[in-house]
Every structure is written in structure tokens, then in C-alpha cells.
Amino acid sequence: MAAIGGGSGSSNANASSSASSHQAPKILLAKPALVTAAKYNRGPGGGGGGGGPDDASSSLRSRLPSVGFLNLLSDSWDFHTDRFLPFLTDNTDFTVIGVIGPAGVGKSTIMNEIYGFDATSPGMLPPFPIESMETKAMARHCTVGIEPRITSERIILLDTQPVYSPSILAEMIRPDGSSTISVLGGEPLPAELAHELMSIQLGVLLTSICHIILVVSEGVHDNNMWRLMATVDLLKHSIPDPSSLSLSHPQSSNLGSDKEVKDKIQEVGEEYMASPVFVHTKLHEQDVAPHYLVQLKKGLNQYFSSTSFNKQKHQNVDDGDSASASAAAPIKSFFIASKTNTDSLGTQHESYHSSLWNLRDQVLSMSSPSFSRTVSERDWLKNSGKIWELVKNSSTISDYCKTLQNSGLFRR
Numbered sequence: 001m002a003a004i005g006g007g008s009g010s011s012n013a014n015a016s017s018s019a020s021s022h023q024a025p026k027i028l029l030a031k032p033a034l035v036t037a038a039k040y041n042r043g044p045g046g047g048g049g050g051g052g053p054d055d056a057s058s059s060l061r062s063r064l065p066s067v068g069f070l071n072l073l074s075d076s077w078d079f080h081t082d083r084f085l086p087f088l089t090d091n092t093d094f095t096v097i098g099v100i101g102p103a104g105v106g107k108s109t110i111m112n113e114i115y116g117f118d119a120t121s122p123g124m125l126p127p128f129p130i131e132s133m134e135t136k137a138m139a140r141h142c143t144v145g146i147e148p149r150i151t152s153e154r155i156i157l158l159d160t161q162p163v164y165s166p167s168i169l170a171e172m173i174r175p176d177g178s179s180t181i182s183v184l185g186g187e188p189l190p191a192e193l194a195h196e197l198m199s200i201q202l203g204v205l206l207t208s209i210c211h212i213i214l215v216v217s218e219g220v221h222d223n224n225m226w227r228l229m230a231t232v233d234l235l236k237h238s239i240p241d242p243s244s245l246s247l248s249h250p251q252s253s254n255l256g257s258d259k260e261v262k263d264k265i266q267e268v269g270e271e272y273m274a275s276p277v278f279v280h281t282k283l284h285e286q287d288v289a290p291h292y293l294v295q296l297k298k299g300l301n302q303y304f305s306s307t308s309f310n311k312q313k314h315q316n317v318d319d320g321d322s323a324s325a326s327a328a329a330p331i332k333s334f335f336i337a338s339k340t341n342t343d344s345l346g347t348q349h350e351s352y353h354s355s356l357w358n359l360r361d362q363v364l365s366m367s368s369p370s371f372s373r374t375v376s377e378r379d380w381l382k383n384s385g386k387i388w389e390l391v392k393n394s395s396t397i398s399d400y401c402k403t404l405q406n407s408g409l410f411r412r
Contacts, residue, residue: 072158072384073145073205075171077181077198079388081381084148088377094154096380097363098146098206098274101216101225103162106281106336108142110214111159113360115151128159146202154377155364158210163199164224184401185393193410197401203232204391208239209384210274211368217280220287220296220335226303229276233307235396241272242383243371273308275368276331279359282338288350297333304331332366334359 070083097114099107108128117126127149129142147159161168172181172191179194183201206213217225240247278300286292304310309331336355350358375383391397404410 070148071145072148072381073160073202073388075144075181077145077183077392079385081385085378085381087150088381090376090378091154092374092376094156094377094380095212095368096156096158096210097212097214098158098160098210099214099216100160100163100203100206100228101214101279102218102222103165103167105216105218107162107214107216108159110216110279110281110356110359111149111157113356114155114363115149115157127157156377158206160202160206163202163228164195168198169195183392184398187398189401190410193401193404196404196410197397199228200231200235200397200400201391203228204236204239204394204397205384205388207232207236207274207276208272208387208391209242209380212363212366213274213276214363215276215278217278218282220280220283220292223303225278226300229309230304230307231400233273233304233309235394235400236273236308237271238396239271239387239390239394241371242380242387243373243375244383245373247383247386271308272369272372275366276309277363277366278331278333279336280333281336283335284338288335288337293335296335297330300333301331332362334362 071080072084073079097111099111101107108126108130111128112126112130115127118124119126128147143159143161145161149157149159151157169191172179172195174180174191177190177192179189179191181194181198183189183194183197189197215225215229217223280296301310334355336359337350337352339352
């Protein structure tokens, strides 16, 4: 499995030697005492594409001690750098891949596949828990906040709680309709409005601290994630990348106003935006016709034609054409068939397992944006916490919140 560099967005032949020299501890998979490296497996029963653990594995996980203490973002919407910091090093050649999407679309399954989880290894549970039948029956969600894992190739994976999730809304709403979670600097908000803003804040954070963000939707007719990412692009401006000198400076605990931050960003250069990959899962036979997918890709690029996502440049020097290398890159999209219907698709269509493998290979080999400056894993994490504070106190997002309040769509 090819890894891509964090500082430059390209492969580095010295990555393995650099990582090994720091002797970072392996990330926890399930048991706090279980430390191991995942193996890669393309067999029918291996990988995250195997559909996750069976009921026995899910039952075993429920009896194991929780590893929730590793979460970067907690259920109270607070960022915790100290929990994950011991697993990071001063290595500067790393890649950050995040994922965002509603409940049950396969986010954790995709992240397990990218991790290289081998489901055939005895006694091993997937690094990211997958919905069990009990979880689905109870209409609950598996992931809370942001759960991080890191591979031996120094790929930092960020799995996130579902957006637009009724189960999250049910947990955060008080009897009077207000939110138990503070999403805008302590300002009290109706739970429905706070729930909407949480999805936006999560998207803004991921596009600010990741190299690649996977945007996952179910089927081909749900455009909620398209609309969310368009809103994220609209509201992200003035949020720097995690290598910003203003964030790294030891005396920059007070980051100042949005205008001051924006001025500091202009000193560094262009605003940073992670490279998005739009993934549509659980496709049925009528959805995977080649001509239909071609039209869907065209629609995706048209939808984001005026956004920052579509202004990213090709970084593949193998093109051999300087003109094409400076042109705007088309937005990447992948389509994954429904696992239950994959046998009925026939040989002319890519199977569920094959499409997952292809997604993993393409994501790990793609070019990604570079942070404005070289930054270590540890500094990336510390600065990500500072970026989260900027997101929660963003006047741009606050003004958008007031607009939503005045729209009459949410209770006051």
C-alpha cells in the first residue's frame, strides 16, 4: 500500500526510515493492551471491505474496555490534544485522511479498508467499530466526535460522528428544545440549529486539518453532503492550515479576531483546503450504468465549479504536460455497489469488494494539497486544537447562524 507524504502531498522514499527512527507506539485497535500492526489482505474475507466484524466480534467489543479516551473531539464538542499526542512523533512525512457523512453509509468500513485491517487475523477487531445489528435496531450511532487511528506508514485516519443524525439530535436536545452542547462560544441555541451547525463545523475543521477528506453519501439521489460541503466552502474562509506560523508561535495563545487571522493567512499565502473525494455507497443495479455515472460525475463538477474545491491544481508531475498540470483538477468521485446486491450486478460491473480496494488504492496514491509549511505530527495535532477554537469562535459561522435563526426554519 502506497503512502503519500504529509508535508508535500507526495511519496517520500525516506518515509519508513523517518518513521522508524522515532519509534512511535502503534495505535490501539480495540484492547488497551493490544498493540499490533495490521496486515493487508485482498481475500474475500479480508480487509475493511469484508463488511466489518460479525455479531460475535461486535459482542466481544461491547465487553472490552472503551478506547473513547483517544477521541480528538468529545461528545461535549471539546478538542483533546493530550489524548492522542503520545502516539505521534516529530516526523514530518505523514498524511491526514478524514471522512464525513450521515449514519450507516459505510464511513468506518471505508476507513478500515484504508487502514489495511485484516479481518482474518485471530482475535483482532477492526480499528474503527462498525454498526452492529443491535446498534441499527436501537437507531444509535457508533462514532462519537472524532476518533483517530494511525497506520505504520504514518497515515492519520480521522473517523467522525455522523452528520444529520437523529440519534445525535436526540442525545443533545433538552425538554425545552435547547441544546446541551455549546457549539458557538457558549451561546445558547435551539438543539435543531446547534445540530445543523455541528455538521458545518465538523466539515470546516476537516477541510482545514486534513490532506484528503472523504465525503460519503448513500445512493445517488441524496445530495445533502454536496450541499453541506458547498456551505463549508462558503464559511471556511479565514481558517488557516495547521502549519501556520501564527498557530505554531509559542506566544500565540490569543489568536485574535477573524480579521487578524485572515491577515496572517495572507502573509503565508493562499488559503488551505483539503482535497475532497466524493464517495457514493450502496448503489443498486440501476445506479451503476456507465452512462449514468458519467452524468453524475459531470453534475458533481458542475455543482462545485465555483468553489475552492474545483480550483485546486493538478500536482501529478507524471502528466508530462505543464499546461495540464496547472489546470483545475476534476473533483474525484467513487461509486461502491451495495454489498447485498453485488452478485446480481454481473461481470460488467465492479463488485463491492473490488470497488473498496480500488478506492483505497486511489486515495493512497492520489496527490493532495500541501500545508503552507512543513509541520511535524505533534505540531499538527496541537495546532489542530487551535484551529478548532477558531472554528467554534468564527464570526463568519456565527453570522450564518443568525441568518438561519432569522429564516424561521428553526425554533427560537
